[in-house]
Amino acid sequence: MNLRDLVYGLYARRVEGRLDHDQVPKHIGVILDGNRRWAKASGGTPEQGHKAGADKIQELLGWCAETDVEVVTLWMLSTDNLNRPEEQLVPLLGIIENAVRALAADGRWRVHHVGTMDLLPARTQSVLKEAEQTTHDNTGILVNVAVGYGGRQEIADAVRSLLLEHAERGTSFEELAEIVDVEHISEHLYTRGQPDPDLVIRTSGEQRLSGFMLWQSAHSEYYFCEVHWPAFRKVDFLRALRDYAARHRRYGT
Numbered sequence: 001m002n003l004r005d006l007v008y009g010l011y012a013r014r015v016e017g018r019l020d021h022d023q024v025p026k027h028i029g030v031i032l033d034g035n036r037r038w039a040k041a042s043g044g045t046p047e048q049g050h051k052a053g054a055d056k057i058q059e060l061l062g063w064c065a066e067t068d069v070e071v072v073t074l075w076m077l078s079t080d081n082l083n084r085p086e087e088q089l090v091p092l093l094g095i096i097e098n099a100v101r102a103l104a105a106d107g108r109w110r111v112h113h114v115g116t117m118d119l120l121p122a123r124t125q126s127v128l129k130e131a132e133q134t135t136h137d138n139t140g141i142l143v144n145v146a147v148g149y150g151g152r153q154e155i156a157d158a159v160r161s162l163l164l165e166h167a168e169r170g171t172s173f174e175e176l177a178e179i180v181d182v183e184h185i186s187e188h189l190y191t192r193g194q195p196d197p198d199l200v201i202r203t204s205g206e207q208r209l210s211g212f213m214l215w216q217s218a219h220s221e222y223y224f225c226e227v228h229w230p231a232f233r234k235v236d237f238l239r240a241l242r243d244y245a246a247r248h249r250r251y252g253t
Contacts, residue, residue, distance in 0.1 A: 023245035025198030027071040031212055034204025034228030047091045052230035054099040063237050071142045075212050079150035097127040104131040108140035114190035115149035151214030158188035199244045203229040
């Protein structure tokens with residue numbers, strides 16, 4: 001351990017010691033950004049960057065477990081990412097599949113896919129479905145893996161699901177227009193039944209949501225971190241929690 005690591009470790013323990021666990025967010029959304037930029041800065045390949053980013057996930061979940069976080073949503077692949085050239089997309093999907101398998105094999109987490117399954121290759125679909133099935137009874141953190149995810153797509157899928165449900169019931173459009181409200185749509189989101197994210201973290205210095213959980217993040221707090229995702233440290237995570245705890249959430253009042 002070098003001097004820098006020692007200093008960071010001492011600082012992290014100091015921040016953690018002052019953390020009020022009653023003020024910890026119960027649901028954290030994370031935009032895992034900066035893998036390729038981290039790799040470029042390190043002289044590596046994009047694939048190495050994505051692999052390093054995937055390896056960081058287990059560390060993050062360990063920190064979340066230590067601080068009583070209950071739900072974590074990881075944006076691993078957007079619908080826009082599916083338009084990347086095949087030579088980039090195929091290795092990335094392989095890394096994501098391995099990361100999901102590792103989450104399932106850990107034995108602590110409950111894995112849940114959020115995204116449009118039909119947009120993904122059959123092998124990726126199979127990995128996601130198997131991970132959900134094998135971890136269904138686990139009691140640890142609920143880990144939403146957002147693969148093939150887009151916020152606008154989610155809302156469109158929710159509305160489509162709502163319409164199909166009421167069509168099967170024989171509800172007319174006029175009747176549906178009279179009764180539909182926010183809760184009706186929420187019941188058809190990928191995260192139905194879950195609490196909305198209290199805190200959304202984005203790494204790599206970009207200060208935008210890019211469509212991440214557009215519906216659910218209406219009242220979320222945002223924390224933008226300069227560090228690229230593979231270099232994200234426990235002290236960065238604790239700073240995000242400390243920043244969140246210092247805010248007064250008004251919910252429009």
